[in-house]
Amino acid sequence: MEKIVLAPAMGELDDGTDPAxxxxxxxxxxxxxDVSLSGLIYPDGSxxxxxRHIxxxxxxxxxxxxxxxxxDITLLRFYVRDDVLTSAFRHQLHDLRRDLFD
Structure with a gap:
């Protein structure tokens, strides 16, 4: 079974300008x-x-x-802090997903 490792600048330290x-x-x-990505973050912006960046x-x-x-994506799991998960954010996120995946 062949595996492809996906990682930016593997083995190098990130200077903080790229998403982790x-x-x-x-x-x-x-x-x-079968692709597994985990730990995606993008700390800048609303x-x-x-x-959107993720x-x-x-x-x-x-x-x-x-x-x-x-x-091709069949499963997305992401975590949002309770203080961010407002009704307005839920609607914006739904619209974003609809725009990207339709």
Missing amino acids: MSVGVATECAAGL PIEQA FEIIDEIVEDDLGGDLS
């Missing part, structure tokens, strides 16, 4: 690739701007590194 990302792995399986990073990895697109 823990290692991701793409594993070949009968249906194609919560919705941070979410989706852009995911899109770039899926398209550029793996030859897929956002429609």
Whole structure:
């Protein structure tokens, strides 16, 4: 079983200008690739701007590194602090996901 390790500047220290990302792995399986990305963060901007940047990073990895697109994603799990998860933010996040995944 072949594994592809996905990590920016692996083995180098980040200077703080790029989003942080823990290692991701793409594993070949009968249906194609099973990809796991975890630990994506983007600390700058409003919560919705941070979410937009994370989706852009995911899109770039899926398209550029793996030859897929956002429609190939079957599961997204992200965490939002309670004080940020307002009704307005939920609506903005829903709109963002609808725009990106439709």
